[in-house]
Amino acid sequence: MLAAVLSRLLRMVVVMFGISVITFLIFFATPSSDPAARIAGKNAAQETIEAVRKDFGLDRPLYVQYGLMMKRLFVTRDLTSFANRGQQIVPAVAAAAPATLSLVSGAAVLWMLGGILTGITAAAWRGRWPDKLLMGISMMAVAMPVFWVGEMVNLITQNRLHDTWAFSWVPALGYTPFSEDPGLWFRSMVFPWLTLAFLYIGLYGRMLRTGIIETYQEDFIRTARAKGLTGRKVLLKHATRSAIIPIVIMFGMDFGVLVGGAAVLTEVVFGINGVGRLTYQALKVLDLPMIMATVLYASFFVVIANAVVDLLCLLIDPRMRRA
Amino acid sequence: MGATPEHETALPPADPSAGDKGWSRRGPWRRVLQGLLASPTAVISAALLALIVVATLLAPVYAKQVSGTDPFRSGLSAKIKIDGKPVPVMQQSTEGLGLGVTPIGPTWGPQYLLGADGQGRDVAARLLYGGQNSLLIAGASTVLCLLIAAIVGIAAGYLGGAVDGVLSNLIDMIWAFPVYLLAISLSIVMIGKSYAFGPFEISSGSLIVPILIIGLVYVPYVARPIRGRVLALNQSEFVMAARGLGIRPGRILWRHILPNVSTTLIVFAPMLMALNIVTESSLSFLSVGVQPPNASWGTILQDGQTLLYSRPMVSLAPGLAIMVTVLLLNLFGDVLRDVLDPKSARGR
Numbered sequence: 001m002l003a004a005v006l007s008r009l010l011r012m013v014v015v016m017f018g019i020s021v022i023t024f025l026i027f028f029a030t031p032s033s034d035p036a037a038r039i040a041g042k043n044a045a046q047e048t049i050e051a052v053r054k055d056f057g058l059d060r061p062l063y064v065q066y067g068l069m070m071k072r073l074f075v076t077r078d079l080t081s082f083a084n085r086g087q088q089i090v091p092a093v094a095a096a097a098p099a100t101l102s103l104v105s106g107a108a109v110l111w112m113l114g115g116i117l118t119g120i121t122a123a124a125w126r127g128r129w130p131d132k133l134l135m136g137i138s139m140m141a142v143a144m145p146v147f148w149v150g151e152m153v154n155l156i157t158q159n160r161l162h163d164t165w166a167f168s169w170v171p172a173l174g175y176t177p178f179s180e181d182p183g184l185w186f187r188s189m190v191f192p193w194l195t196l197a198f199l200y201i202g203l204y205g206r207m208l209r210t211g212i213i214e215t216y217q218e219d220f221i222r223t224a225r226a227k228g229l230t231g232r233k234v235l236l237k238h239a240t241r242s243a244i245i246p247i248v249i250m251f252g253m254d255f256g257v258l259v260g261g262a263a264v265l266t267e268v269v270f271g272i273n274g275v276g277r278l279t280y281q282a283l284k285v286l287d288l289p290m291i292m293a294t295v296l297y298a299s300f301f302v303v304i305a306n307a308v309v310d311l312l313c314l315l316i317d318p319r320m321r322r323a
Numbered sequence: 324m325g326a327t328p329e330h331e332t333a334l335p336p337a338d339p340s341a342g343d344k345g346w347s348r349r350g351p352w353r354r355v356l357q358g359l360l361a362s363p364t365a366v367i368s369a370a371l372l373a374l375i376v377v378a379t380l381l382a383p384v385y386a387k388q389v390s391g392t393d394p395f396r397s398g399l400s401a402k403i404k405i406d407g408k409p410v411p412v413m414q415q416s417t418e419g420l421g422l423g424v425t426p427i428g429p430t431w432g433p434q435y436l437l438g439a440d441g442q443g444r445d446v447a448a449r450l451l452y453g454g455q456n457s458l459l460i461a462g463a464s465t466v467l468c469l470l471i472a473a474i475v476g477i478a479a480g481y482l483g484g485a486v487d488g489v490l491s492n493l494i495d496m497i498w499a500f501p502v503y504l505l506a507i508s509l510s511i512v513m514i515g516k517s518y519a520f521g522p523f524e525i526s527s528g529s530l531i532v533p534i535l536i537i538g539l540v541y542v543p544y545v546a547r548p549i550r551g552r553v554l555a556l557n558q559s560e561f562v563m564a565a566r567g568l569g570i571r572p573g574r575i576l577w578r579h580i581l582p583n584v585s586t587t588l589i590v591f592a593p594m595l596m597a598l599n600i601v602t603e604s605s606l607s608f609l610s611v612g613v614q615p616p617n618a619s620w621g622t623i624l625q626d627g628q629t630l631l632y633s634r635p636m637v638s639l640a641p642g643l644a645i646m647v648t649v650l651l652l653n654l655f656g657d658v659l660r661d662v663l664d665p666k667s668a669r670g671r
Contacts, residue, residue: 014492015492015495015496015499018492018496019496019499019500022496022497022500023508026508026509026512027508027511027512139650139653139654140646140650142649142653143597143601143645143646143647143649143650143653144642144645144646144649145601145604145605145608145624145642145645147605147608147624148604148624148638148642148645148646151624151627151628151631151638151642152638152639152642154631155631155632155635155638158632159632257501260501260504261501261504262501262502262503262504264503264504264507264609265503265605265608265609268609279504279507280609283507283511283609283610283611284610286511291507291508291511294504295500295504295505295507295508298500298501298504299499299500299501299504302498302499302500302501303499306499
């Protein structure tokens with residue numbers, strides 16, 4: 001067990017190192033991305049570009065640049081933005097993290113509850129109208145781009161209907177920290193939560209339904225039935241329990257990716273100043289260090305989520321400990 | 324994001340004993356076609372998808388013959404006739420201070436059927452042209468992704484050893500990037516510049532850039548199951564038998580591995596294409612996909628962002644187009660998977 005844990009931790013470190021190298025190469029070594037020219041601005045004189053290149057250490061060998069960049073990002077934490085001179089990157093990301101965390105955790109609660117309920121209901125009424133209705137809605141949810149759903153939600157809640165009794169409680173777009181006004185925080189997050197959760201309820205519901213139905217073919221279900229257990233007990237205690245493991249694994253990955261900043265589209269549409277929106281804004285002005293930092297931040301979350309999921313699987317399934 | 328296609332859904336080799344409907348002698352592909360034709364869902368969704376493709380291909384005809392506008396040039400000062408009266412496409416705002424202009428809304432007539440966008444261009448015509456690009460990008464990147472994933476997955480699974488070590492680790496690393504952020508990163512450094520690879524030249528704003536990016540980011544999601552499938556096939560009795568008979572590795576690969584992997588690839592195709600349509604729209608919405616003045620469903624959505632409250636149709640129409648197309652692709656893909664993999668259809 002310990003050896004398995006250690007080998008996974010080592011692998012995590014290797015993958016993180018690899019990711020940081022790839023990210024660095026994408027932004028600072030692709031022939032078309034000349035960071036010096038980017039910093040100097042459009043139509044800058046050749047001398048200015050050269051001066052900038054020297055100033056930022058961009059004329060040094062690549063591995064030195066990589067080392068400097070990582071040192072300023074992780075050790076001294078004083079890497080500054082190219083676009084807004086003086087804006088430090090690490091504090092900016094740290095300041096944006098709580099907004100993203102509120103969005104994703106609220107949505108996660110909704111989509112786990114909704115997804116599991118959808119999956120079990122559809123499997124229990126397989127082939128009949130509740131199943132068809134739920135699966136129809138799930139297919140729609142998966143087919144719609146999440147930012148478009150967000151726009152449509154805004155159209156309903158922020159436009160003409162905003163002044164009616166139905167949606168007058170919805171505050172204007174934006175994010176209010178929980179510590180400032182918990183009530184306002186909650187009211188402003190309801191629709192972003194629902195929007196983000198909708199897609200995942202569709203995904204998880206469909207997956208759980210398929211899993212339960214497949215589990216129904218297993219021998220232990222037949223045994224459970226033969227023992228005379230009620231249909232409800234077989235469904236909830238046997239089939240759902242075993243079919244839910246892949247869902248838990250998927251949840252770990254999705255949660256990690258989203259907290260890392262993959263909720264960028266939802267954040268942009270609802271004006272939530274999270275990590276994703278930070279990336280989006282850096283993207284508009286081509287602020288390379290900021291984008292690099294947010295992408296690294298995100299991929300580290302994925303790697304950590306991956307490791308946590310792996311460890312959970314080790315705990316759940318003894319067969320994996322030998323692999 | 325989490326829209327991972329189901330993994331390890333693979334087809335067992337065509338079972339020669341499955342002759343209950345006299346299909347066995349007709350070959351596996353014929354059987355798949357018959358299975359698809361027997362399903363109303365598959366037939367209807369395929370027909371509707373074909374209709375969408377034909378409609379987008381008729382975009383130039385629509386723009387010239389029906390709407391009579393150039394959907395790629397801004398028409399800020401254009402005027403059209405409604406009920407015999409000339410109406411400007413960009414209408415002076417009458418609300419509030421009366422400042423600024425709002426593009427014309429849906430006329431439901433031949434000209435500006437769905438209204439105009441912020442630059443006075445016909446949304447309906449752009450929707451059709453945009454559909455061409457969205458479908459082309461999604462289709463081409465699907466083919467590219469499947470091709471690369473097949474090569475990587477088969478190489479890793481079949482050659483094993485050091486090749487597998489390098490490729491698997493590379494796949495794991497790319498997997499660890501959130502798809503959207505990887506695509507955004509690649510787009511930033513690639514878009515808006517021209518490249519020359521020997522005789523080939525990619526001009527800035529070319530569709531090849533989004534195709535490459537979208538094609539690359541999903542490779543790990545397909546390559547991983549392919550590798551697993553090849554590893555399993557390597558241990559299967561018929562491959563071991565072939566090896567025992569002294570058949571060359573190349574021939575085993577061609578005759579035994581490839582046909583069995585191809586079904587896995589085909590199952591992925593419609594779902595991947597659906598995913599790629601959504602990815603293209605998201606990237607274009609974030610302005611790192613298709614570049615103006617070129618249109619795609621994603622760029623029209625981006626144009627509509629600022630007009631959301633005044634002219635919602637500019638956002639509504641491309642979103643619905645994406646939803647319907649993706650829905651049809653997924654419906655068709657579900658049937659295709661059930662036909663190719665009878666095991667997964669058992670419980671349905």
